[in-house]
Amino acid sequence: MKITIKAFATVKDICGFDSKDFTVEDGLSVSEILSSLEKDYLPLNESRGKLLYAVNDEYVNIEEKLNDNDILAIFPPVSGG
């Protein structure tokens, strides 16, 4: 399946992209996709427990499974205001 990963703030700095398309196995979870990303972007390992995830603009649990054409956003705790 094809997914788009959007990265923000510290995650964008680590990954070096703000939006990128990936082709991955069908039915993978956020957690499995993150594990795969961590191989290419090692510092993500240190942040794993602190990151937040959203699929198609809605917060999700790390065990959420993705579907074709989903947009997965990965980011640190928010700090607006």
Next chain:
Amino acid sequence: MKKILFQKDPINVSEAISLCGTDIDGSILTFIGQARNKSREMKVTHLDYEIYPSMAEKEMKKIVDHACDKWDLTDCIVIHRFGPVKIAEASILIAVSSPHRVDSYEASRYIIDTIKKTVPIWKKEFYEDGTQWITDRS
């Protein structure tokens, strides 16, 4: 009236306040979050806010809708900046009106506290000798 805006330009505070409140309101309350020049004992030169626009719109709407359902608000205006923000400029403005003050106070507090937890916006502080994302507060 509900109004949500994300903007790069400075907030026109007096104009925003003038839009809030009707003849039935006994309370008009404004909260302004301002960029301050010191953080964690370091001199801050300016801020820069990154935003995830589509999700920020949705999350902000949830907050404003919930506030208007829970409290007796007549008007609710939230304006949040993104991009660079100079010291002493407003980064956020929340203006609410209600017949009685308790609704304005409680709703305003709920709105700012929830924005800081759920709306996907990130603050980067710029110092004289570096920068830092602020990601460890609630």
